[in-house]
Amino acid sequence: MKFDEVDVLILEELQKDSRLSIRELSKRVNLSPPSVTERIRKLEDNGVIEGYTVKINKKKIGFSIDCIIRVTMKNGQYERFKTFIREYKLSEWCYRTAGEGCFLVKLSAKSLNDIEEFVNSIASYTTTETILAFSEVEINNNINKFLKDK
Numbered sequence: 001m002k003f004d005e006v007d008v009l010i011l012e013e014l015q016k017d018s019r020l021s022i023r024e025l026s027k028r029v030n031l032s033p034p035s036v037t038e039r040i041r042k043l044e045d046n047g048v049i050e051g052y053t054v055k056i057n058k059k060k061i062g063f064s065i066d067c068i069i070r071v072t073m074k075n076g077q078y079e080r081f082k083t084f085i086r087e088y089k090l091s092e093w094c095y096r097t098a099g100e101g102c103f104l105v106k107l108s109a110k111s112l113n114d115i116e117e118f119v120n121s122i123a124s125y126t127t128t129e130t131i132l133a134f135s136e137v138e139i140n141n142n143i144n145k146f147l148k149d150k
Helices: 003-016 022-029 033-044 076-088 112-122 143-147
Strands: 067-071 091-096 103-109 126-133
Touching: 003 022, 003 033, 003 143, 022 033, 067 076, 067 112, 076 091, 076 103, 076 112, 103 112, 112 143
Parallel strands: none
Antiparallel strands: 067 103, 067 126, 091 103
């Protein structure tokens, strides 16, 4: 899909506040509301916009420990692990990786015991390496950062 500067402006504004009304968004990008609506629909239909979310501060609701776990399969049971991790209550994301390990998983937990329970629940068919996170570094994910060299 080709997109232009107006599409980029729309994406920037929606990244800042995905709850903007079409009317407010059209003012910010200097385009009529029907045109903005059409462009958003096109961005959604082409998979550029995958959804609209709410960012939750997990620490404020008791999940104060973040960790990243490298998971390596012992017996090639990739599908078993993918089925397990897809619904695991503390998992935030999971990537299938190349190099050392097979998967990287991020968990947000209330206690170290929660992390130990996770490791124990997959220990029969994996090995793990756990890294505790002290803090998060905010990353600029503005759309323009990705398009600068295009």
